[in-house]
Amino acid sequence: MPSTSRLSILAKYPFLPEARRYISEYGLTLESFSDPAYSKIVERAKQRIVDAIRLGEGVDPSNMSEDEVVELASFPLAIILIAAIKDRFLARRFALTEASLATKLLLDDDSKTILRIAREVFGMDVKAEEAQAMAHEYSMGLRDYLKGSMTFNAPSWKLVNRIVIRGRVMITINELIRLMKDKVMEYVLENIEKAMSRPPKLPQNLQKIIDEIKSTLPSKRYEEEIISGESSPEAWPPCMKLIYQNVMKGENVSHFANFALASFLINIGMNLDDILKIFAHRPDFDQRIARYQIEHIAGLRGSRTKYTTPSCDTMKTNGLCVEDGKLCGGVKNPLAYFRRSLRRLRKADKDKAEVEGERS
Amino acid sequence: MSFISEADASIVKKFFKNFYRKTYSKLYIPSRLPEREFGYFTFEKKLMIRHLSFNSPQELWERIIEETPLHIYHSAAFYKYPRAPMDAKGWLGAELIFDIDADHLKTPCRKRHDFKVCKRCRKAYPVSLDLCPDCGQSLMKVEWVCDLCLEAAREEARKLLSFLEDDFGFSKFRAAFSGNRGYHLVVEDESILELDQAERKELIDYITGTGLSMKLMGLEERIIDLETAPKLEDPSWRGRIAKAVFELLASQNYEVLREVAGDSIAQTLIDEIKEISKALGENVPWNLMRPRLRRTLFEAARELASAHIDVVVTQDIHRLLRLGNSLNGKTGLMAKMFNPDELDEFEPFSESVALPMDDELTVYVIKAPRFKLGEVEFEECENELKKLPAAAAILLLCKGAATLP
Ligand code: SF4
Ligand SMILES: [Zn+2]
Ligand SMILES: [Zn+2]
Numbered sequence: 001m002p003s004t005s006r007l008s009i010l011a012k013y014p015f016l017p018e019a020r021r022y023i024s025e026y027g028l029t030l031e032s033f034s035d036p037a038y039s040k041i042v043e044r045a046k047q048r049i050v051d052a053i054r055l056g057e058g059v060d061p062s063n064m065s066e067d068e069v070v071e072l073a074s075f076p077l078a079i080i081l082i083a084a085i086k087d088r089f090l091a092r093r094f095a096l097t098e099a100s101l102a103t104k105l106l107l108d109d110d111s112k113t114i115l116r117i118a119r120e121v122f123g124m125d126v127k128a129e130e131a132q133a134m135a136h137e138y139s140m141g142l143r144d145y146l147k148g149s150m151t152f153n154a155p156s157w158k159l160v161n162r163i164v165i166r167g168r169v170m171i172t173i174n175e176l177i178r179l180m181k182d183k184v185m186e187y188v189l190e191n192i193e194k195a196m197s198r199p200p201k202l203p204q205n206l207q208k209i210i211d212e213i214k215s216t217l218p219s220k221r222y223e224e225e226i227i228s229g230e231s232s233p234e235a236w237p238p239c240m241k242l243i244y245q246n247v248m249k250g251e252n253v254s255h256f257a258n259f260a261l262a263s264f265l266i267n268i269g270m271n272l273d274d275i276l277k278i279f280a281h282r283p284d285f286d287q288r289i290a291r292y293q294i295e296h297i298a299g300l301r302g303s304r305t306k307y308t309t310p311s312c313d314t315m316k317t318n319g320l321c322v323e324d325g326k327l328c329g330g331v332k333n334p335l336a337y338f339r340r341s342l343r344r345l346r347k348a349d350k351d352k353a354e355v356e357g358e359r360s
Numbered sequence: 361m362s363f364i365s366e367a368d369a370s371i372v373k374k375f376f377k378n379f380y381r382k383t384y385s386k387l388y389i390p391s392r393l394p395e396r397e398f399g400y401f402t403f404e405k406k407l408m409i410r411h412l413s414f415n416s417p418q419e420l421w422e423r424i425i426e427e428t429p430l431h432i433y434h435s436a437a438f439y440k441y442p443r444a445p446m447d448a449k450g451w452l453g454a455e456l457i458f459d460i461d462a463d464h465l466k467t468p469c470r471k472r473h474d475f476k477v478c479k480r481c482r483k484a485y486p487v488s489l490d491l492c493p494d495c496g497q498s499l500m501k502v503e504w505v506c507d508l509c510l511e512a513a514r515e516e517a518r519k520l521l522s523f524l525e526d527d528f529g530f531s532k533f534r535a536a537f538s539g540n541r542g543y544h545l546v547v548e549d550e551s552i553l554e555l556d557q558a559e560r561k562e563l564i565d566y567i568t569g570t571g572l573s574m575k576l577m578g579l580e581e582r583i584i585d586l587e588t589a590p591k592l593e594d595p596s597w598r599g600r601i602a603k604a605v606f607e608l609l610a611s612q613n614y615e616v617l618r619e620v621a622g623d624s625i626a627q628t629l630i631d632e633i634k635e636i637s638k639a640l641g642e643n644v645p646w647n648l649m650r651p652r653l654r655r656t657l658f659e660a661a662r663e664l665a666s667a668h669i670d671v672v673v674t675q676d677i678h679r680l681l682r683l684g685n686s687l688n689g690k691t692g693l694m695a696k697m698f699n700p701d702e703l704d705e706f707e708p709f710s711e712s713v714a715l716p717m718d719d720e721l722t723v724y725v726i727k728a729p730r731f732k733l734g735e736v737e738f739e740e741c742e743n744e745l746k747k748l749p750a751a752a753a754i755l756l757l758c759k760g761a762a763t764l765p
Contacts, residue, residue, distance in 0.1 A: 142529065142551070146555065150558055150562075155571060155575075155576065159565065160565050160569060163596045164527045164528065164566070164595075164596050165527065165529075166525075166529035167527075167528055167530070167551075168529070
């Protein structure tokens, strides 16, 4: 990674309040971006979006401009452009990319700056711990820790495996930065939402960029109707439908939920490419890794065992069962639900065919 | 309701009514009263009357005196519309509640003091029977509670308090005897009121040691590094595990080990422990244990150090909770509130006696193990007409262990 120390704090973290103040004092309006004098800012804003599409979490600071104003101003401009493109998936991926960039810069930064940003910008209840219980330099208030760590599945994040002293959960600097990453992502998404709710009129050159980016996006994302025939979601149990919908919306889905859906789709006989297209909606999608994982679950790699779909009990303990199974008539495994409703659908089709046959 | 006859129920109701007439003002009034849901059982009906709310203590007192409930509860949650159906109440937050019930603690005394009763023949039978051998009716279980049961519950409450204070840093609690088999503990700290179910589950998992990883404590390595392994002076679960393991080694108490590891493998482990205990130093000698002993001791320590709470209660953010200082219709004892700092001094079988001990009632006792109320001890008895202090007679009537002659 190139040295980032040359960059000012404002350029590195354009979400800081003083960065926003600086920009508003600079007096830039959307109209001003049609002026070639600002072309560098426009270029960098576009670059931020292209990085999001191409690199995602793999983004690194090498594309950052040495010019503080360019870095600073291109950030809100990119948000406006993303909002105008109106692609939820791209919005999430952009937020994730910006959050990853910030994370990489934070890892290189000094602890005073990190702590200040965590506290003042994101209102996190963190402080430095002199005593450093078991090499943990920081502590976070219990409530904030719970709120921040809920989406992580690794056992090391689970509260029971933490050192918790009088309401303070001990964390390391890397863990703090990981928690901040989600906050940056939230911040970016909120601002995209805001910009979406009152779309501004854009000068022509910006509109051109938007059209250009749009044309590179897949024309049609994988929609429900593409999965037709026997593996159509119509026959899926409610738990799988829900995970599927969340994946399609580009929302954050836990590792376990991903695994459950993937193993379900494999077991109902969907082909790997179709499954991959579904997971391509994840904001952190990485074609290579996803393919590897799905092939692994399908038993084409590694241990060569095909994974079965988690049972309803397991789904329940992971909070993925819908309405406590009330809609499912006591099945023990989501696959059983699928097989049963498939039988029903086939029968209904047959009945329908017969009725139609009579009519003709 | 376990009363043998309607007459039993109505005499108990008279005493309850009198109690509430005299002592209504001592009933606990939960904070933010108008935002709480209330519910109660009457002496007559099996269904709970719920979705009630009261704007002032007076309103609540009037209703209680008028209705004389068998049991009365309020929500740990605050609602915008406490009288609305569940999904329209508008949840605003909930206190964090804990229920410790001797019933879940598998106390060995249970086998000795629980029994069953045939309501028709008015006779007692062992718990193993389901139907009355004389008349074929299904039998009713009478769960007794003794000092041992409540001591076991108190010990769990102690551990729970340590988790809540030392680890979670909570500072505002209230505590109450349930009036029957256990204790209730309620955390009132502002910071927890809005925790959702999943977040409460994390706290529960912590308190019960669920998902505690041996590996993350550095105890699954081939060669243990004593620097990173849990030590007695460590905070949090690390310290709890170290202390419990150290105690197991020092006390050579093999009972628990047998429970965790099973009888068959225990002997080889016990030999190993004896060897290790000989050279027991200042801290836990993790490095001297073979992997299997390490795991067994870890599991036993986790079992010993966790607090055995009713997890369903704590995770339910709509739960109703017995009103503090009201009467428990299963015993006629009071759900007496006490200062959590005085947990060790609380005496359930005297401080919760709320009905008169100077008034007397004559009842036919079907069966009663030895028990004590206040200063008075009662001998074991079966199929006997007895003149008892009202509080004791009512305890037996409520349990269905006695009936009016
Ligand atoms: S009962 Fe089983 S199939 Fe139905 S929603 Fe729950 S987990 Fe899914
Ligand atoms: Zn009988
Ligand atoms: Zn007992």
